[in-house]
Amino acid sequence: MTMLKKFSFEGVLDKQIVVFDLDGTIVFDGKTIDSDILSTLLVLDKMSHIIFASARPIRDMLPLLTDFGQNSLIGGNGSMIRHKNQITLTSYIDENVMLKVVNKIHELNLDYIIDYEWNYSAKIEDHRNPILQKLDSAKLADNVAIRTTNVSKVILFNISKELALQFSRDKDVSVLYHEDVQELVITGKGSDKYLALKQVIGDNLYYAFGNDKNDINLLQNAAKGFSVEYPFLQSENVQIITKQEVCSTIKLLIK
Numbered sequence: 001m002t003m004l005k006k007f008s009f010e011g012v013l014d015k016q017i018v019v020f021d022l023d024g025t026i027v028f029d030g031k032t033i034d035s036d037i038l039s040t041l042l043v044l045d046k047m048s049h050i051i052f053a054s055a056r057p058i059r060d061m062l063p064l065l066t067d068f069g070q071n072s073l074i075g076g077n078g079s080m081i082r083h084k085n086q087i088t089l090t091s092y093i094d095e096n097v098m099l100k101v102v103n104k105i106h107e108l109n110l111d112y113i114i115d116y117e118w119n120y121s122a123k124i125e126d127h128r129n130p131i132l133q134k135l136d137s138a139k140l141a142d143n144v145a146i147r148t149t150n151v152s153k154v155i156l157f158n159i160s161k162e163l164a165l166q167f168s169r170d171k172d173v174s175v176l177y178h179e180d181v182q183e184l185v186i187t188g189k190g191s192d193k194y195l196a197l198k199q200v201i202g203d204n205l206y207y208a209f210g211n212d213k214n215d216i217n218l219l220q221n222a223a224k225g226f227s228v229e230y231p232f233l234q235s236e237n238v239q240i241i242t243k244q245e246v247c248s249t250i251k252l253l254i255k
Contacts, residue, residue, distance in 0.1 A: 015049050017206035018253055019074075019197060019218065022054040022064060023134075024211040025228050026246060030133045033064055036247045042067060044254050051200065053193045055185065055214055056134060057115045057153065058082050063138040076115060076153040077176070077214050078196035079187045089117055089152050090196050091188030094172040098148035101156070101186065104163075105146075111157040114146060121146045129157065152187065159184040176214055185214075194218045207253060209246065 020026055026037045033041070044050060051072045054061050058075035065071070073082040079091050093101075105112050111129070114121040119141045124132060136143075164177040164184050174192065176185040194217040197206070208218050211228035219225030225238040226249055232238050241249055 015047060016253065016255070017049045017051065017201055017204060018044065018250075019051045019053050019206055019208040019222070021193075021210040021212070021215050021218075022052060022056065022061065025209050025215075027064060028243065030130060031064075031137075034247070037250065038067065040247050040250045040254070044250060045071070047255060048253065049201075051197065051206075053078070053197065053210075053215075053218065055212075057120070058087055059115075059118055059120075059136060059141050060134050062140065072200055074193055074196045074200070077174075077185065077187050077191055078193040079115075079152040079191045080117065081196055081200060083200060087117060089150065090199060091152070091191040092149075093151040093154065093186060093188050095148050097170055097173050097186070098151055098154075100170075101154055102146055102148060105156070110159075113153075113155045114151055115153040116144075116147070116150055117152065119144045124157070126157070131155070153191075154184075154186040156184040156186070158182050178213075192217055194221050209250075 023030065026033050028034055041050065045068065050068065051074065052061060052065060052068065053074035055077050056075055058073050058080055061073055061075055080087060080089050104110065111124045111126060112122065113135065120136065120143060122135060122143055159182050161179060164175070167184060167186060168175040172189050174187045174189060193214065197218065205223040207224050208222040209226045209228065210219050211230045219227055219238045220235055222237060227238055227240045228246060229242055232240055
């Protein structure tokens with residue numbers, strides 16, 4: 001279910017807006033923003049509105065963004081927004097869908113992360129799973145008992161393509177399947193980074209940097225989008241760049 005809300009974004013017309021994904025775009029080790037990129041972002045932030053938009057819930061974005069305490073954040077692939085230091089869910093997963101998810105977790109003994117507004121429920125028995133270094137790394141929240149209401153995002157691990165297809169047929173949710181790691185991400189219907197961004201900035205133009213399928217809509221609708229080593233379909237306003245080119249590309253936006 002999507003909850004549309006218009007946020008006030010004072011001064012949005014006086015500076016350019018630049019949106020950055022985190023992991024794989026400006027964060028390459030799962031723990032910190034690349035040092036050269038960080039230095040450049042701090043300069044850019046003085047003359048632009050920087051917004052960070054990630055698949056991570058806002059709780060797990062914060063340890064990476066200690067230098068950007070006042071910036072607007074879009075988390076959970078657009079399912080939540082932090083604006084003026086207040087976190088709001090923009091969408092949540094239908095409770096009937098969550099009942100199916102929980103049943104499947106128990107039936108197949110799946111590893112999972114279920115995010116709410118702040119706290120989460122998680123079981124990850126595979127200690128090699130790289131998401132463990134991202135999950136509440138600053139110990140800001142609690143791992144609570146599973147509930148089926150006010151759920152912003154679910155990640156299910158070791159999911160076959162066939163099972164992912166079953167969930168994708170449900171029209172009450174948005175589903176993203178990462179086949180290379182057998183990871184299924186479920187968010188509320190209509191949850192999307194770009195749609196969440198529009199709630200913050202309206203129809204103002206923006207630049208965007210991303211690196212994955214969850215950034216496609218965000219990049220395609222930007223005045224100029226920069227795809228970091230992601231094989232983007234032909235698009236006049238999206239340029240594919242390498243990780244090594246991210247910093248120099250950001251510098252082009254410093255005016």
